[in-house]
Amino acid sequence: MTDPSREEEWATWMRAAISGDAGAYRLFLQAVTPHLRAMARRRGALFGASGSDAEDVVQEVLLAIHLKRASWDPARPIGPWISTIVRNKMIDALRRRGRHADVPIEDVIDTLEAEPAADGLERRDVARLLSRLQDRQREIVRSISVEGGSVRETAGRLGMTEGAVRVALHRALKVLAVLYRSDPE
DSSP states (O other): OOOHHHHHHHHHHHHHHHTTOHHHHHHHHHHHHHHHHHHHHHHHHHTTOOHHHHHHHHHHHHHHHHHHGGGSOTTSOHHHHHHHHHHHHHHHHHHHHOSOOOOOHHHHHHHHSOOOOSSSHHHHHHHHHHTTSOHHHHHHHIIIIITOOOHHHHHHHHTOOHHHHHHHHHHHHHHHHHHHHHOOO
8 A cells, every 4th residue: 555545535435334334335345446456466476376366365355354344443544454354365365276386288298208118128027927926816917907907897808796806906916016025136
């Protein structure tokens, strides 16, 4: 708030509004809203908030002013009171939003692509470990974990229930973990 005459006019309208003058309250809200919008956008831009986030803050501030107008001390300047409400509502909005960045997938797609394995060592290691499983377990692990099939598809192909496939997969993965840890190669 840099214009003392504007702030005093707002304070006059707010005092009248608190006394029950609906017209003064309407004038206050019409006069203060553009200022609130500018404050919310300026503060929001510092923290990466979008224009719609700032507009949401403006609406929350207007509601807070309406609900808390009786808490304003008419003997004190209204500018700091309004600024505090804007600051608090902006903090609330930023906390709700959390810390995240929106990055379009097109900007990072090149870094997400996996490079094919240069040698067959991984495949050889997987095949060697899978060969140490029982036939049914090996087939289930290969179908679901290696080839990316679903439990339902695997169960249908093997003539098993989905629950039995899940149990067998879980047991096979436990065996593979033990084999992997004890494998000297």
